[in-house]
Amino acid sequence: MSGEKENGKNSKIEVFPFIEGEIIDLVAPNSKWAELICKWKNDPEVRQYARNEWPKTLDDVKKKFETVPDKHIRDKVDFIIYHKHDKCPIGNIGLSRIDWVSRHANIFAMIGEKEYWGKGIVGEAAQLVLRYAFTELNLHKVKAGVFTPNKRSLGAAGKLGLNKEAIMKEAIYFDGEYHDIHKWGLTKKEWLEKNNI
Amino acid sequence: MTDVKENKKDELDVFPFITGETIDLVAGNSKWVPLVCKWQNDPKVRHYARNMWPHTIEDVKKWFEPSPDRHTKEFVVFTIYHKGDKRPIGSVGFGHINWISRNANIFATIGEPEYWGRGIVVEASKLLIKYGFTELNFHKIYAGVYTPNKRSLRAADKLGFKKEAVLKEEMYVDGVYHDVHKFALFKKDWINSNQKES
Numbered sequence: 001m002s003g004e005k006e007n008g009k010n011s012k013i014e015v016f017p018f019i020e021g022e023i024i025d026l027v028a029p030n031s032k033w034a035e036l037i038c039k040w041k042n043d044p045e046v047r048q049y050a051r052n053e054w055p056k057t058l059d060d061v062k063k064k065f066e067t068v069p070d071k072h073i074r075d076k077v078d079f080i081i082y083h084k085h086d087k088c089p090i091g092n093i094g095l096s097r098i099d100w101v102s103r104h105a106n107i108f109a110m111i112g113e114k115e116y117w118g119k120g121i122v123g124e125a126a127q128l129v130l131r132y133a134f135t136e137l138n139l140h141k142v143k144a145g146v147f148t149p150n151k152r153s154l155g156a157a158g159k160l161g162l163n164k165e166a167i168m169k170e171a172i173y174f175d176g177e178y179h180d181i182h183k184w185g186l187t188k189k190e191w192l193e194k195n196n197i
Numbered sequence: 198m199t200d201v202k203e204n205k206k207d208e209l210d211v212f213p214f215i216t217g218e219t220i221d222l223v224a225g226n227s228k229w230v231p232l233v234c235k236w237q238n239d240p241k242v243r244h245y246a247r248n249m250w251p252h253t254i255e256d257v258k259k260w261f262e263p264s265p266d267r268h269t270k271e272f273v274v275f276t277i278y279h280k281g282d283k284r285p286i287g288s289v290g291f292g293h294i295n296w297i298s299r300n301a302n303i304f305a306t307i308g309e310p311e312y313w314g315r316g317i318v319v320e321a322s323k324l325l326i327k328y329g330f331t332e333l334n335f336h337k338i339y340a341g342v343y344t345p346n347k348r349s350l351r352a353a354d355k356l357g358f359k360k361e362a363v364l365k366e367e368m369y370v371d372g373v374y375h376d377v378h379k380f381a382l383f384k385k386d387w388i389n390s391n392q393k394e395s
Contacts, residue, residue, distance in 0.1 A: 072269065073296050075269065100296035101334050102334070103334065136297075137297055138297045138298065138299065
């Protein structure tokens with residue numbers, strides 16, 4: 001059905017796609033989405049899997065948009081996941097802890113709008129980020145950490161073709177209990193093979 | 198007596214990073230600012246190092262300020278320290294480091310002209326090149342030398358660099374345009390030639 005989701009601001013915000021997909025695009029973050037991002041970061045259901053234990057104020061979120069003098073090279077890349085048909089931002093995804101000498105990075109993703117969970121969106125977005133990591137940033141390996149209760153992310157990591165590398169026992173405290181973290185990884189060579197390139 | 202003590206004192210705050218035979222590559226020390234300033238301005242040295250601007254002590258001091266980036270820098274510089282004579286004699290390093298394409302420009306200057314022609318740039322560069330390939334994980338190291346600088350042209354050759362290009366009339370020196378010769382060294386070629394040596 002639809003056209004633009006009723007989130008009035010969105011119709012006036014200019015959206016700059018950086019990597020295009022089918023259902024979603026990865027777009028440059030926009031400070032006008034600060035309230036939305038703040039909502040996601042604090043939302044109890046979203047934050048429990050995104051592992052945010054601290055309340056975030058709007059100022060906290062806005063601060064991230066302050067332009068950093070262009071460092072020679074970045075150690076983190078963050079995209080907003082933008083739903084093409086519904087014309088709204090629904091989450092974010094990116095690479096963090098980029099180590100340029102050893103050429104690896106951690107992939108992270110979060111869908112802030114819960115109605116988009118379970119629709120394969122993280123899968124599509126992550127495929128785009130993997131391609132960007134290997135063919136544009138020339139990284140050697142992409143890694144991910146998922147904790148056991150997060151079944152969706154465990155499933156996504158498997159579907160993406162990441163290899164399970166290690167289990168860190170009782171490495172994370174969540175909901176009153178310690179849980180294991182599963183560490184996944186994928187090298188460029190493995191990614192090329194899986195994609196028949 | 199006092200001399201020996203002074204020398205020992207000097208050695209205490211010299212921090213070798215990569216050790217060689219005649220020279221070590223050491224971390225910069227802000228107490229060498231006046232020396233580096235002298236090198237930057239010395240007409241004989243700056244002629245080949247291509248420095249056209251007078252440098253003040255303040256200009257040079259800035260280079261010794263602690264850098265903010267944890268480890269991903271755009272350039273890395275070492276002071277060349279003469280082991281026998283216990284003194285800094287020049288600098289060597291990588292500039293224009295491109296971490297995505299994994300390449301960098303190598304540069305070297307011997308600031309004390311009495312050390313020219315003794316194979317020091319070759320020794321220092323060999324140490325630096327090994328560091329570039331095996332520690333910084335570079336794919337390619339390149340250098341630019343302009344024609345009158347015969348010593349550097351010979352050094353590039355000795356180090357195994359291959360000429361990639363000649364940029365015609367690229368550099369204006371002393372009233373005349375000169376060509377710049379671009380050289381390149383690839384990791385795999387460096388590995389091969391090292392294996393041949395051993």
